[in-house]
Amino acid sequence: MWHKPWVKWLLVVLACGLIGAVAWPAQRWMKSTVHSQRVVHNSRLQPIIFIPGSSATQERFNSVIATLNKQTTGHSLLKVTVHPDGSLSESGAIAPHDDEPYIVVAFSDNRDGYTHIKQQAKWFNIAFKQLAATYHFNQFRGIGHSNGGLIFTLFLEKYLTADDATMTRLMTIGTPYNLEESNPLNRTQLLHDLVKGRAQLPKQLTVYAVAGTETYAGDGTVPLTSASAGKYIFQNQVRHYTQITVSGQDAGHSDLPENQQIIDYIKQDILTRPTRQSLRHP
Amino acid sequence: MHGWRTKLTTLQRWTEAHHSYQQLQRVFTRLLPLVVIGSWCEAILTSCVSRDGFFAQIYDLPHRLPGFPYWHQVFSLLSTFTLGLVGIAAAGISALVFAESAGRQRLAVGTALIAYLLLAATTDRGGIVTLTLPALSSAWLLAGLLLGAGCGWLARHRFAMLWSGLVVAIAAAGRVALQAIPHGSVIAVVTGAIAELERFLGGLWLPIIQLASWLGLPVRQLALLDPHGAANLNYALAHAHLTQVPYPLTTATIYRPFATFGGMGATLGLLIAMVICHYRRRLAWSALGPGLVNLNLPLWLGVPVVLNPLLLIPYLLAPAACSVIAWGALALHLMPPAVYPLPDSTPGPLRAWLGTNGNWAALAVASVCLVVSVAIYLPFVRMVQAGGERHVA
Numbered sequence: 001m002w003h004k005p006w007v008k009w010l011l012v013v014l015a016c017g018l019i020g021a022v023a024w025p026a027q028r029w030m031k032s033t034v035h036s037q038r039v040v041h042n043s044r045l046q047p048i049i050f051i052p053g054s055s056a057t058q059e060r061f062n063s064v065i066a067t068l069n070k071q072t073t074g075h076s077l078l079k080v081t082v083h084p085d086g087s088l089s090e091s092g093a094i095a096p097h098d099d100e101p102y103i104v105v106a107f108s109d110n111r112d113g114y115t116h117i118k119q120q121a122k123w124f125n126i127a128f129k130q131l132a133a134t135y136h137f138n139q140f141r142g143i144g145h146s147n148g149g150l151i152f153t154l155f156l157e158k159y160l161t162a163d164d165a166t167m168t169r170l171m172t173i174g175t176p177y178n179l180e181e182s183n184p185l186n187r188t189q190l191l192h193d194l195v196k197g198r199a200q201l202p203k204q205l206t207v208y209a210v211a212g213t214e215t216y217a218g219d220g221t222v223p224l225t226s227a228s229a230g231k232y233i234f235q236n237q238v239r240h241y242t243q244i245t246v247s248g249q250d251a252g253h254s255d256l257p258e259n260q261q262i263i264d265y266i267k268q269d270i271l272t273r274p275t276r277q278s279l280r281h282p
Numbered sequence: 283m284h285g286w287r288t289k290l291t292t293l294q295r296w297t298e299a300h301h302s303y304q305q306l307q308r309v310f311t312r313l314l315p316l317v318v319i320g321s322w323c324e325a326i327l328t329s330c331v332s333r334d335g336f337f338a339q340i341y342d343l344p345h346r347l348p349g350f351p352y353w354h355q356v357f358s359l360l361s362t363f364t365l366g367l368v369g370i371a372a373a374g375i376s377a378l379v380f381a382e383s384a385g386r387q388r389l390a391v392g393t394a395l396i397a398y399l400l401l402a403a404t405t406d407r408g409g410i411v412t413l414t415l416p417a418l419s420s421a422w423l424l425a426g427l428l429l430g431a432g433c434g435w436l437a438r439h440r441f442a443m444l445w446s447g448l449v450v451a452i453a454a455a456g457r458v459a460l461q462a463i464p465h466g467s468v469i470a471v472v473t474g475a476i477a478e479l480e481r482f483l484g485g486l487w488l489p490i491i492q493l494a495s496w497l498g499l500p501v502r503q504l505a506l507l508d509p510h511g512a513a514n515l516n517y518a519l520a521h522a523h524l525t526q527v528p529y530p531l532t533t534a535t536i537y538r539p540f541a542t543f544g545g546m547g548a549t550l551g552l553l554i555a556m557v558i559c560h561y562r563r564r565l566a567w568s569a570l571g572p573g574l575v576n577l578n579l580p581l582w583l584g585v586p587v588v589l590n591p592l593l594l595i596p597y598l599l600a601p602a603a604c605s606v607i608a609w610g611a612l613a614l615h616l617m618p619p620a621v622y623p624l625p626d627s628t629p630g631p632l633r634a635w636l637g638t639n640g641n642w643a644a645l646a647v648a649s650v651c652l653v654v655s656v657a658i659y660l661p662f663v664r665m666v667q668a669g670g671e672r673h674v675a
Contacts, residue, residue, distance in 0.1 A: 022340070023632065029340040030636045034519075034622055041519035138520050163523045 045137040046168070047094070048075075048270060050104045051124065053146025053174075054116070057081070058091070058106035060145070064257045064266075065102055072267060077102045080131070082123040084109050094135060100272060103131060114179075114190045117147055121154035128155070132165055141169040141270050145257050146222070149175025149209075150190065153233065156205070157197035171208040171270055174222050174256045177230045182223035184232075191229055198237045205238040208269055210262055212251040221253035287665070294592045294669050302431075303589075309376045309427065310583045313368065314565075317420075318580045320365025321572035327357035329575040329627035336575065336627040362415060365579070370418040372426035373398040373433075380434025390437035393446040394430040397453040401429075404461065420579060423588070424498030485605070488537055489598055495546050496597055498588050510534070514621040524618035524638060531612055535619035539637050539644075540608035540651045541601035543630030545578030548600040550630055551655025552581055552593075555663045558656070561670075575627040585666070593662055600658045604651040608634075617643035 052060035058079040065077055076095035080088050080103060094101040105127050107120045132138065144152045149172030156167060178184060178191045187195070211227035212219035218227070224245070234241040250259040297303050329335040331353040333344055344350045377394035381387045402417035436445040480487045495501040510529040517527045529535075544550025553573050556566040562584070569580035587593045611617050620637025628636060631652050635645035 022337075022629065023635075025340040026336075026632060026636055027640045030622065030639055033339075034639050037622075038519045038522070041516070136520070163521055 042139050042166075045099050045101075045135060046139045046141065046272070047101050047103050047131075047135070047137055048141045048143060049128075050102060051142070051144045051148030051151050052104070052106050052110075053148050054110055054112035056106065056110060056145070058104050060106065061102075061104050061257060064263065065104075067258070067263055068102075068266065068271075071263070072271060075101050077104070079104045079106070080127055081106050081108055082127045084123075086123065086126045088127055088130060105131075112147065114188075117150050117190070118154060120147075121151045121158065124151050124155050125159040128160075129164070138165040139168055140165060142167060143171045143173065143266065143270060144175060145173045146175060146253065149173065149230075150177070150194075153177075153194055156202065157194065157200045160202070162202065167202055167205055169206045169208075169270055171210060171266065172230065173210045173262060174212050174219055174227060174253050175209065175230065176222040176226040177228075177233060178223075178226040180223065180226065182217065182225050184225050184229055191232065194233045198233050201234065201237050203237075203239060206240040206242075206269075207234045207238050208242045208244060208265065209234070210244045210246065210256070210265065212253060212256045212259070213245055213247045214251050219251060219253040219256065287661075290592060290595075290662075291665060291668075294665060297591055298669055305379050305431075306376075306427070306589065307586065308379045309372065309430075310586045310588075312375045312379070313371055314580070314584050316364055316371055317368055317583050318568050320361060320368065321569075321577050321580050323357055323360040324365045325572040325575045325577050325627075327354070327361045328577075329625075331357050334625050336625045336629070339625060366415055366419045368418075368420035368579075369422035369426040370395065370398050370402070372420075372423050373430040376427050376430030377434040377437070378430075380431045381437045382434070383438065386434075386437040386442060389442060389446055390430075390434045393437070393449055394433040397433065397449050398426060398429055400450065400453040400457050401425075403457065405458075421500035427498065485533065485537070488533065488605075489602070492546060492598055492601065493594075496588060496594055501546070511621065511623070514619065515623065518621045524621060524641075525615075527619055527621055530619040531609060535621065536605050536608045536612065537601065539620040539633040540648060541604035542576065542633075543604075543648075543652055543655065544573040545576045545582075545630075546601075547578070547587065547597040548604055548630075548651075548655040549573065549578040549581050549587070549597075551600050551652065551657075552585070552587070552596070552659045552663065554652075554656045555659040556585075558660065559663050559667055561663050561667045574629045576630055592665060596659045596662045600655040603654050603658060607651055607654060608647060611643075611647045617641055617647055620644060 050061045050065075052058075058081045069075065076093060076098045078090060078092045078094050078101060080090050082088055082105065094103075105124055107123055109116065109119070132140075142152050144150070149170075152167075152170055152172065153175075156170075160167065177194065178186075179188045181188050181191075207230070209227065209230040211222070211224055213224055214220045216224075218224045228243055228245075231241065231243065244265065246256075246259060246261045248261075250256070256262060327335075330337045330343060331347070331350065332338060333354075335343075338344060347353060373394045374391050377390040378387050381390035398418075399413065403411050403413050405411050433446065433449060436442060436449065439445065483490070491501055510532045511534045514527040514529055514532075514535070518524050541548055544553060550573055553566050553569055556562060565580065565584045569578070569584065572578070572580060582588050585593065587597055612619055617634075618638050618641055620634045622637050622639055624633055624637055631648050632645075634648040635641065638644045
């Protein structure tokens with residue numbers, strides 16, 4: 001029987017089938033095991049990074065964070081300013097065992113304008129790499145006020161790779177995706193570039209774009225159409241994209257971060273465990 | 283090359299001409315059925331019906347196989363009372379073989395079994411005797427062989443009854459004396475010294491372990507996750523890529539995924555070489571199942587590899603060659619290191635591929651290692667084969 005040629009071929013086919021029947025489920029199992037191990041491994045430190053808008057310093061979010069810490073169990077705060085040469089100056093600290101600290105990243109050159117914003121995104125990348133290496137995190141969430149939201153978007157499109165870290169949630173507050181232009185048909189160079197680079201955005205990101213309205217047209221500085229132009233960038237590109245418009249008290253552009261409704265959104269959508277007993281840091 | 287072959291053939295003839303070596307082979311032949319059946323039970327136990335077994339994991343058997351815990355218990359019992367008795371069976375059978383004459387065999391076997399059980403038992407102060415089952419297993423093969431051979435040899439001489447009684451008495455006294463020594467501290471000192479030596483020798487430690495296993499000494503398995511492995515794993519989990527893990531060149535990234543196909547000594551290469559040479563194909567096929575999940579006892583006793591000077595050469599050389607290949611591929615960045623932990627029962631050639639989470643270059647290097655290990659075993663299998671035919675002729 002062994003000498004018939006078809007028996008040999010049958011054996012070869014059988015062996016290949018067996019190898020496939022082991023290799024295919026094995027690698028599927030391995031992928032899912034590694035994935036779940038990674039989730040467990042990465043679930044620990046996940047800072048919330050704030051970037052202020054133009055002309056604002058690292059102190060911009062002090063009152064917001066103070067309010068947040070009053071209304072939740074609270075987190076420690078680290079404030080970082082990036083200097084033009086790429087060096088960092090820090091104040092405050094991340095408390096040990098605080099797995100959701102706040103980090104504010106501001107720039108000593110905080111001028112407005114697309115060229116400056118691009119430069120600031122580059123500086124943010126330098127600061128981010130250094131912070132991630134120092135504090136060993138590879139997941140983070142972000143809140144950007146005004147141009148800070150643009151810096152985050154540019155950073156996601158141009159600098160962040162999935163190998164470095166994963167951004168899970170982003171909230172932009174009064175961010176002018178089309179600068180001061182109110183007609184969405186007139187795309188500025190900035191919006192044009194951001195739309196062009198949208199394929200680089202992380203697929204598992206959740207984005208909340210919050211806009212304020214004092215008038216029916218905008219928050220007094222940023223036109224509503226510019227704040228909602230984020231849809232051209234994020235919609236159908238990230239996992240979730242939500243537009244929120246707040247009005248009423250504190251709906252002016254500079255008051256937005258202190259707006260209680262927006263703070264509620266931060267508590268609800270950005271903080272993971274707002275009521276968890278965790279370390280309060282003065 | 284030719285000169286080497288002549289020398290090796292001479293070495294082989296010299297060993298085979300030795301009377302005690304022939305008797306040893308006879309012992310192994312008689313042990314083989316127990317070992318083959320036991321190895322299959324153990325292979326099914328560790329790979330299919332244990333929660334951390336390779337096939338159990340990839341096919342999700344704990345949830346899909348009805349009565350999974352009972353299957354585990356059944357195979358655990360089967361394996362304990364087949365493979366787990368190889369040590370004591372070796373004592374009995376070697377006493378039988380070494381006693382030679384039928385009249386003395388019963389005495390020799392009885393003495394060997396009683397002495398072995400005495401040494402394997404423990405008593406507490408109240409005099410309650412417990413038997414430790416692991417002491418009966420193949421880990422103590424060499425001890426069993428020596429004890430059995432000694433009893434058999436004594437039984438052939440004058441005053442055999444007296445000598446046998448003495449052996450039993452010494453075994454009992456030895457057992458009590460061993461217990462009197464503070465056991466834990468001695469073991470701690472010995473394992474501490476071994477760990478120190480291991481750290482000092484680094485990669486050179488591996489051939490020593492292999493040599494010890496070739497002698498039939500109990501050999502400790504490699505730790506599942508050493509500190510370097512843990513650091514590598516942390517890095518891999520944090521960064522989702524493997525190109526810059528902190529310790530790319532360790533035992534766990536080179537030796538284990540590339541040089542232990544089929545168990546210690548890369549014996550899957552031996553198995554394939556046997557199939558290619560048509561040398562004892564029945565043994566090769568019966569060793570295939572356990573061999574795929576890295577249990578090589580059937581080959582190890584069946585060929586035999588253990589205490590066989592000729593096969594010691596490829597037994598050391600094949601893993602060394604595979605390690606060098608894997609080291610080279612890692613140093614040249616042809617593939618990332620395998621850092622993800624895997625069950626012990628993972629089929630050898632898949633280890634690198636799965637341990638890198640599906641890197642094809644790693645699979646290619648593993649295939650090269652498999653081919654090289656077959657090529658290294660092949661001439662030695664031919665020599666053993668030629669020796670066997672000479673015997674028949």
